[in-house]
Amino acid sequence: MNFSLLEGFHSKWQDILVIGKTTERNGIKYHIVGMTLSDEAKLYIIEPYMEPKSRNRKGIRNHRRMLKEHERHGYSYLHCSDLCLGDVHLKIQGGMGSPMDSDNYGMIQLFFDMMGAGWTVPGWLKDIDWENLMLLTLNIAEVSKLPHLTPQTPIAITHRPNPIQHIIEKTVTLNVGKSRSFCFVDNHGDEVLCHINSVALIDVWKNTEEELNDPKLAERFSPEQLKEAAKHSYDALEQCCPKGMCYIGIEYECSKNYDLTFYSKQYLKSRPETHQGSSHFLMMRLKPDQETGTHGLPLKGCVIQTPVPPDTIKIPAELFLYYERVDEWTETILLK
Incomplete structure (x- = not known):
């Protein structure tokens, strides 16, 4: 530590607004601390931090383990879009979440300043270890003055649509050219029916070449840009799917x-492969030609980006995870 670092942690607020409101959803508590105003306005919310259980496991670090380690944390307020304090409408423009750290002097100063402005740490929060908490810092756009709150001021927070990831790990055997149906139980305990209408091998080299030669691209990009895009695409294919191999489209x-x-x-x-020099990855998506499948349900696509020989018939696979779509919704909080 030196004084130069200390100066970097020191913040001078033009204004501080204490909110100090705890909300609870699905048995989990969240605390809206308040707002600060300096060069820009920020909103601070404390949430529980739950590190994925698989992160500390011993054993081989294969792709399965890595996917579980990178399971997305469902920060409940990180994807908010709007904040209404009474009649004042504020736009949230992104933010960040970080585990609370007793070595983060800027974070400690923030809480001291909030206490100095009248914030009282709620009883349920006092004895929770910081390693189990996350501080979200949300950026508020175009604010020159913080609003005034009274005990009766309603607070409304709008949550953006943000898909929720659920890991399921259900074994499924796929056969090229054949359809099949199976069931799985979702996170709500409901039985979900899945119909696989087609399993096909994709010649990704041929598809990439056709896409790069599309005349419409020449209308939108310069020859230099197209050349760079082609180089990136073929470098990625060399690393991920050698020529003559295929991906699996579902x-x-x-x-x-x-x-x-x-x-x-x-x-x-x-296990993950290591590559010399730059590492490239080409993300592929499959969009079916029809919007509706043979069972009258929306038809969707997925690509298994594992290279397989062109004569592959059977693929041992897993429905590893699914994303649950969530509509935009507004949460109303009344200060007490």
Whole structure:
């Protein structure tokens, strides 16, 4: 520590607004601390921090384990879009979440300043270890003065649509050229029916070449840009899918509006490869030609990006996870 670092942690607020409101949803508590105004306005919310259980496990670090380690944390307020304090409407423009750290002097100063402005730490929060908490800092756009609050001022927070990821790990055997149906139980305990309408091998080299030669691209990009895009695409293919190999395309219907992600057993068991020089990755998506499948449900697509020989017939795979779509919704909080 030196004084230069200390100066960097010191913040001078033009104004501080204490909110000090605890909300509870699904048995989990969240605390809206308040707002500060300096060069820009910020809103601070404390949430529980739950590190994925698989992160501390011993054993082989394969793709399955890595996918579980990177399971997205559901920060409940990180994807908010609007904040209304009474009649004052504020626009949220992004933010960040970080585990609370007793070595973060800027964070400690923030809480001291909030206490100095009248914030009282709620009883339920006092004895929770900081390693189990997350501080969200949300940026508020175009604010020159913080609003005034009274005990009766309603607070409304609008949450953006943000898909929720659920890991399921259900074994599914896929057969090229054949359809099949199966069930799985979702996070709500409901039985969900999935119809796989088609399983096909994709010649990604041929598809990439056709896409790069599309005349419409020449109308939108310069020759230099197209050359750079082609280099990046082919470098990625060289690393991820050698020429002559294929990816697996799946078209499916689901009785609930879920987006499914399949992986091959081979990929999940394998360890990440290391590449010399720059590492490239080409993300592929499959959009079915029809909007509705043979069972009258929305038809969706998924690509298993594991290279397989062009004569592959059977693929041991897993429905590894699904995304649950969430509509935009507004949460109303009344100060007491």
